[in-house]
Amino acid sequence: IFWKNRVWERYMFVWKKIVTSGEQHRGSSEVKTVLKPKKSILFGIAVIVFLLVAFLMNSSFINPLSLIIQSTGRLTRGVYCNNKNSEITMNSKANERVKVPVFGEESIMNPKKFGTTENPVQSELKYGCDVKLASNICCYNRHYAEHYGYFMETEWIENVQKDAVTNYYDSVNGKRLFFAPIGRTFSEFLKESQSHGWPSFRDNEVDWDNVRILKDGECVSVDGTHLGHNIPDKFGNRYCINLVSIAGFPNQD
Structure with missing residues (x-):
């Protein structure tokens, strides 16, 4: 205990010397030490924090903004998103309480010739989307x-129909998967998608003949x-799609 106290006292003494400057003020019966943080130290800490935040916001490892935005809605659901390679992990127990029109079996994603699909991604995609990224x-x-x-960042906003419903097709086989906007304006659809960071569809904008939600x-x-994830909010199911x-x-067949 004696040595622990000595080490702790020494640590506090060094820390105060580094971080603060002391001014002694004499009171009625004792000497009081007023510790004032050095402005240069505080400025340095502020710069380090700023650079760290800037790094994280642009890092390929994690985008804190994605984490905050995607976490809104259900507090019982754990959602984690990276920038560049965004991982979204969901609380399965919470998701089992979510009612979606059509649940699918895990067997849908069994290994096939090209990963989880029988065919590769189309050699050319709409909106100038990167084929290699799409394949991955x-x-x-x-x-x-x-x-x-x-x-x-793609040509989507330039080419999407603003005054009519747009059909969205599977990048592998060309089957229709989504059609939007339904029951709302394009501006409302765009605003929601921008606020969450990915095209966001509702139940009535999904082609349930070709789409499934896993547990x-x-x-x-x-x-x-793989299309994305269902991340519900207070308005219901929200399908956050790549x-x-x-x-x-x-598909012309």
Whole structure:
């Protein structure tokens, strides 16, 4: 105990010498020491914090903004998102209480010829989407996503119909998966998608013949294409979808 106290006293003495400057004020019966933080130290700490936040916001490892935005809605659901390679992990028990029109079996995502799909991603995609990125996300992935706001960096906003419903097709086989906006304006659809960072669809904007929701919240096509995740908010189910997964050209068969 004696040595612990001595070490602690020495530590506090050194810390005060480094971080603070002391001024002694004589009171009525004792000497009081008023510790004032050095401005240079505080400024240095502020700079370090600023640089750290700036690094994290632009890092390929994690985007805190994605984490905050995607976590809104259900506090019982754990959601984690990276920038560049966004991972979304959901609380499966919480998701089992979510009612979706059509649940799917895990077997949909069993290994196939091209990851979880029988065919590769189309050789060319709409909106200038990156084919290699689409292949990685659609066929060889269960948890990761295009980075926050990716859809606004493509040609999507220039080419999407503003006054009519737009159909979105599977980037692998060209089946229709989503159609939006339904029951709202394009501006409302765009605003919600921008606020969350990914195209966000509601129950009535999903083609349930071709889309399934797994028990952990993963949103997939009936043919094994990874699409995104269901992350409900106070308004109901919200399907947070990768644009590269729904940028296919329609199947002509």
